[in-house]
Amino acid sequence: MNSAAFIIIAILTLGAALAAATLQKLMHAALSFAGAFVGVAALFFLLGAEFVGLVLVFIYIGAVAVLIVFTILLTRRDVGKDRGFNWSGVAIAVAVFSGLTWSILKTQSLSIIAPHIRALTVKRVGEALMTSYVWPLQCVGLLLTAALIGALVLVMEEKR
Amino acid sequence: MPSACEIQRRDRFGATPKPARGTRALPNPIRAAMTPTLQIFLIVSGALFSIGLLAALSRRHAIFILIGIEMMLAAANLNFIAFWRFGPQHQPPTGVMIAIFSIAIAAAEAAVGLAMVIAVYRHYHTTNVDQLDQLRG
Numbered sequence: 001m002n003s004a005a006f007i008i009i010a011i012l013t014l015g016a017a018l019a020a021a022t023l024q025k026l027m028h029a030a031l032s033f034a035g036a037f038v039g040v041a042a043l044f045f046l047l048g049a050e051f052v053g054l055v056l057v058f059i060y061i062g063a064v065a066v067l068i069v070f071t072i073l074l075t076r077r078d079v080g081k082d083r084g085f086n087w088s089g090v091a092i093a094v095a096v097f098s099g100l101t102w103s104i105l106k107t108q109s110l111s112i113i114a115p116h117i118r119a120l121t122v123k124r125v126g127e128a129l130m131t132s133y134v135w136p137l138q139c140v141g142l143l144l145t146a147a148l149i150g151a152l153v154l155v156m157e158e159k160r
Numbered sequence: 161m162p163s164a165c166e167i168q169r170r171d172r173f174g175a176t177p178k179p180a181r182g183t184r185a186l187p188n189p190i191r192a193a194m195t196p197t198l199q200i201f202l203i204v205s206g207a208l209f210s211i212g213l214l215a216a217l218s219r220r221h222a223i224f225i226l227i228g229i230e231m232m233l234a235a236a237n238l239n240f241i242a243f244w245r246f247g248p249q250h251q252p253p254t255g256v257m258i259a260i261f262s263i264a265i266a267a268a269e270a271a272v273g274l275a276m277v278i279a280v281y282r283h284y285h286t287t288n289v290d291q292l293d294q295l296r297g
Contacts, residue, residue: 006196010204017208017231021215026223033227036208040234043204047245052237052259059263064230064270071223071274075281089218097210101203110199117249120256128252136257140264147268151275
């Protein structure tokens with residue numbers, strides 16, 4: 001695992017995520033959101049889960065980011081000037097981060113180096129999906145159908 | 161002398177596979193310090209989670225809250241993949257499978273959430289969550 005690549009990707013990911021969380025303009029925040037997910041997908045590639053990285057790019061950048069941009073455009077009249085920023089949220093986030101970091105650094109058994117593994121091919125993922133995980137797969141399909149119908153019902157024009 | 165927890169884990173999952181030559185006993189301490197460990201990935205994932213929490217808690221716009229929730233879910237997925245990569249390997253790669261299902265559920269959640277944002281905007285002509293206080297007692 002390449003450490004230089006890891007450092008660059010981690011800095012880019014966290015920077016883009018911070019920009020998405022703090023930028024005032026909604027459209028810029030949506031673009032930074034897409035950038036942060038490119039970084040997360042790159043981290044997945046670095047960890048050897050190429051299929052999941054590609055799925056993340058397809059779903060988040062191909063679908064969710066476009067959906068967010070559409071929603072911003074549809075609710076544009078409301079996008080005005082700066083709205084208030086809640087500083088207690090910052091305090092809570094910093095407290096959560098320091099607590100997580102403290103507990104991670106305190107746990108000795110986590111400072112391990114990645115073992116050598118067999119490459120995770122799409123064939124192996126597909127075999128697992130079609131054998132051990134076939135029922136969860138069906139349930140996710142049902143859930144996606146229900147979410148599609150639910151989203152359509154929510155945005156349908158109300159009858160007068 | 162391995163601990164009781166170690167013995168129990170070995171009985172259930174089998175011995176930890178030996179890493180390939182050159183990855184375990186690093187001769188160079190600088191290289192050993194530079195190689196990413198599980199800790200570093202967990203800290204990056206914790207930072208991503210905290211940034212998502214920051215976006216969800218401190219912004220007023222409903223779309224920002226959804227963006228923050230998506231970032232927190234991505235941090236959880238990163239944790240799943242990291243633990244899969246650094247842990248003992250099994251034939252159904254459980255961490256990867258859970259990450260795939262979690263991505264699918266996050267996509268469904270995003271679709272329904274953004275539909276709700278549009279419905280709320282149509283009703284109240286605002287997406288500022290501070291003004292949606294009709295149910296407040």
